[in-house]
Amino acid sequence: MSRETSRSDPASLRRPELLVPALLGGLVVVYVLVPVVAFLSRTGTAGVVAGLSEPGAQTAIRNSLLTAPVATAVATVSGVPLAYVLARRSFPGKRLVESLVVLPLVLPPVVGGAMLLTAVGRFTPIGRVAAAAGLPLTGSLLGVVLAQTFVAAPFVVVTARAGFGAIDERLEHASRSLGYGPVATFRNVSLPLARGSIIAGVVLTFARAIGEFGATMMVAYNPRTMPTRIWVKFISGGIDEIVPVAVALLVVALVVLTAVQRVGRVSTVVDR
Template sequence: MSRAERNRNGEPSETNAGASRFDAGLEWLPTGLAVPALLGSVLLAYFVVPFAIFLSRTRDVDVLAALADPTVRDAIGTSLVTAPISTAIATVFGVPLAYVLSRASFRGKRLVEALVLLPLVVPPIVGGVMLLTVVGRYTPIGAAAAALGMPLTGSRAGIVLAQTFVAAPFLVVTARAGFDGVDPRLEEAARTLGYGRLRTVRSVSLPLARNAIAAGIVLTFVRAIGEFGATMMVAYSPRTMPTQIRVSFIASGIDAIVPIALALLAIAVVVVLAVQLLIGTPRRH
């Protein structure tokens, strides 16, 4: 019996058998997602490989001894103080702005949306220069703050200003997407039950958009704690972790930055996991 005849009698050909084995290997994927998963895995590998190779260098570095260095500890402490403050400021002012952009129509809305996105498209170091023209030591605002003993450059206040400038747009954009996903009819139903606008937002809109807001908080915090360009321009000292990484790299090379980079990575991972545990993640129904 020929190969073709064997195939017609129900035995799979080599081509069909190979396809079957490929499909069997991807049975855990929903139908039709094999090709997207294959393409996405290429990008995922591009993310993972540098991490893996970088982490392999920890075998040659005394991480604990390096983290005990006072300059490294000061940089970690500065970042752990300023990044949460920047994130809190972005949340307090960004969530209301996101809600207004989602629900209101007004003249100049397109301009406001563009201004929100501006810090995302401007290089961070340029953003730092722009901030210096407003809060620099010789500007009216900067001089007044310095006269009151609260300098806005070369201080933790300057770091917060720089971090907020570059990171807050992530919260506004993400939170707005969450509010856009809330059916306005649900808010209208709450209003018919006697809820005021603020109570409706607090009881209906915020809970329904909480996952997007949580994602925005995470993105904002991670962006703030990793900010270098604008921070370097506004407040090179006290050093944050990214600034210290730059200084250590110039002085001693890659091995010198491994410990503080690991600390930065660990903090980001802990924050992401904490927010997921507290807020939860979206579920498919």
């Protein structure tokens, strides 16, 4: 029996050595499931539809669905090459770069938003120039993208770097020995082999971006996104008021996860 078959065999879960891990893992599943079920039970379908029909809710959903993919794309286009460099090269200041990449993960998002304000706020040189050009960096959708990218980009860099680091460098050397240049080798060898890690990083980045609240509140309280809309409705009306938009956010997350899992399965079949 192959390793893959044994993993998918339900009987394998009854092996004694898996009992304790299964029980501990079950606690995590229950811990996540119970709050989700309790939250969703607070309203019916009619309440969700009515809440989502409000213009403010529709605007917040539209803004989130517009800004989160843009932030994810920016983070991916710039973060994947950086991850490759960090995985393959040593250079002066590398540890500093690695620390800077991870820094947004350990900072409270509100602090990250404050940092962004000191760099691109309306009274800063950069902020004044951008506003004069008709592209305000705060209180705008562009500000939302800046906040989302700041807090979410580390996810794609960290996961992609792990994927590149796991590739046998001899495969890249073989590609170069066959006459392919660095760019062709990166595109045809490195990227396909690290595809799983990169996809995982993109998913985490999107999930973090679309759920970003703290930095967004600091940089662009308006226009509303789903997280900021949820906070405003909670302050004014309590938990019941936030259920419709929260359900919409949950649905988006589930759709993205399902789509990525499907892509991952297709990629595995193609690789085989």
